């Protein structure tokens with residue numbers, strides 16, 4: 235992956251191919267992708283944050299809070315915030331922003347393409363020695379969103395452009411739209427060890443499907459490459475497959491945390507669940523100089 239030089243390689247908006255367009259939305263400027271068969275996705279330029287995916291013949295898959303607010307330097311509540319170059323609280327300095335520092339900043343569109351196989355846009359963020367007060371390393375990071383008639387893929391690629399190995403944790407922190415949190419289950423994690431991030435960060439083993447009767451905040455470790463959100467209320471499952479990930483996060487804030495967060499919207503917690511494709515907790519990537527790590531998530535919808 236060539237180092238991104240946003241100034242030289244930003245795609246002029248007039249040069250976008252068929253199926254790719256830029257538009258202003260209430261949540262800020264975004265890129266819209268249209269799949270050959272008609273599915274539509276939107277990605278905010280701020281944070282390269284996926285905001286929406288409506289497959290052809292189906293309903294919205296991505297959840298965005300009714301109370302989402304756009305604030306400079308912060309990701310809006312919902313979609314797919316890009317947690318990078320650390321997941322959760324900074325490992326050594328809690329005063330640093332949670333989930334890294336790129337999810338609320340503008341990225342550059344560096345390439346777009348469309349064809350019979352799908353439509354995609356790649357966004358880039360280069361640290362290039364900036365943000366050193368937050369992170370003493372240098373890297374370029376690209377997020378490619380690809381929409382085709384079978385699903386939507388996200389690929390988060392990090393190139394270490396510095397002279398030192400860099401420790402990387404990250405997540406594609408996707409909020410999925412569901413019918414009702416009390417009626418859904420998350421399959422594919424039975425028997426997986428996890429860290430229960432509520433309370434004392436106890437380590438436990440998942441028994442059966444993940445169901446919800448209160449706040450759930452768990453970092454699953456080990457085999458997490460094929461997960462499904464089973465949603466009888468919407469008559470569908472959302473299938474999540476991943477590569478380059480050794481951990482997955484399942485989160486629903488429930489009532490009290492939603493009130494503390496303040497931007498979940500009235501009863502917002504009932505219609506969302508986060509299943510995040512990650513390198514988190516014990517699953518730290520050590521990236522050698524000039525090496526690249528690729529974290530990918532692919533979402534598909536299946537009729538239940």
Ligand code: TA6
Pocket residue numbers: 315322332333407431451483485495508510
């Ligand atoms: O991924 C789960 C989590 O780490 C939760 O603990 C909660 O903090 C959530 O992310 C949202 O974090 P944010 O900083 O976006 O409010």
